[in-house]
Amino acid sequence: MYRIAVDIGGTKTIVGVIDAHMTVVDQQTFPTITESPEAEFDQILEHAQALLQKYQQIEQQTLNIAMPGPCDYHQGIFLNPPNLQAYKNFDAGAYITTRSEFKPAFVNDTDAAIRAEKRALPETTSSFVYLTISTGVGMALVYNGEVLAGSDGNMGEIGHTMIKSNSDYQCPVCQQYGCVENEISGLAISRKASTILEREVSTQEAIKLYLNNDNDEITAMMEEIMQMTAQLCTNIYNIFNVYTIVLGGGVTQSPLPYEECITTYAQAHILNTNKPINVEVSKLEANVLTGLYDVT
Numbered sequence: 001m002y003r004i005a006v007d008i009g010g011t012k013t014i015v016g017v018i019d020a021h022m023t024v025v026d027q028q029t030f031p032t033i034t035e036s037p038e039a040e041f042d043q044i045l046e047h048a049q050a051l052l053q054k055y056q057q058i059e060q061q062t063l064n065i066a067m068p069g070p071c072d073y074h075q076g077i078f079l080n081p082p083n084l085q086a087y088k089n090f091d092a093g094a095y096i097t098t099r100s101e102f103k104p105a106f107v108n109d110t111d112a113a114i115r116a117e118k119r120a121l122p123e124t125t126s127s128f129v130y131l132t133i134s135t136g137v138g139m140a141l142v143y144n145g146e147v148l149a150g151s152d153g154n155m156g157e158i159g160h161t162m163i164k165s166n167s168d169y170q171c172p173v174c175q176q177y178g179c180v181e182n183e184i185s186g187l188a189i190s191r192k193a194s195t196i197l198e199r200e201v202s203t204q205e206a207i208k209l210y211l212n213n214d215n216d217e218i219t220a221m222m223e224e225i226m227q228m229t230a231q232l233c234t235n236i237y238n239i240f241n242v243y244t245i246v247l248g249g250g251v252t253q254s255p256l257p258y259e260e261c262i263t264t265y266a267q268a269h270i271l272n273t274n275k276p277i278n279v280e281v282s283k284l285e286a287n288v289l290t291g292l293y294d295v296t
Ligand SMILES: [Zn+2]
Pocket: 159, 160, 161, 171, 172, 173, 174, 175, 176, 179, 180, 181, 182
């Protein structure tokens, strides 16, 4: 049996068909319509209807949707998603059910991703954290084989916890100076590099400049980012008593030496040395989309 799954990201949206083995059978991708949730969901429904026509094996009414938090996942209401501010209070559940036959189910995007990662890890890893670093930063926790989603599905908004007390950049979302998302995410890398070079610098270009050791200020900036990421992971090991962190998101798929930096730092500072710690970069291509199979 196939299911239709939707991954709404800060920059792109994927509407896909997935099977029980978490294979993506088909997918349509379009840039997320950040300024209009109505236009975004019209587009999603159009793609979903087309896929429904195309495949006989689709479970007719399922439409499993991953969205960036915080949200009311029970009803499908966006509350305050940092990268989709125009979606504040938009009731996607009501919008879909009044315009289609679909019965939507909603889940936090990192909670969808960790379901796919769980299947990819050995069964002996029954507790671990998934940390995604891309446009934003998020995390999810599997504890004793179960996804722990918090009291209302919004566990793991680690992007807006503090990591740098002397930062001069105020977060437009949480209003703090020095929160994780604005210090170590892909957007933060691009912003900081653009300030140093006084021109628009993409995340990829900044990473390249660092790896080639082209500019001392960029090198120092990136080293600080890698160190803060290692500190964040050490916080995670200490707080959640896990021994494995799986890193996901576009920035961690770059050649940046995340595994080495985090392991070296955490081994020097972690309190619990009962078992060796493990950091791995996700090898799954569409973990949010495929992880949605198990949601309903
Ligand atoms: Zn913030």
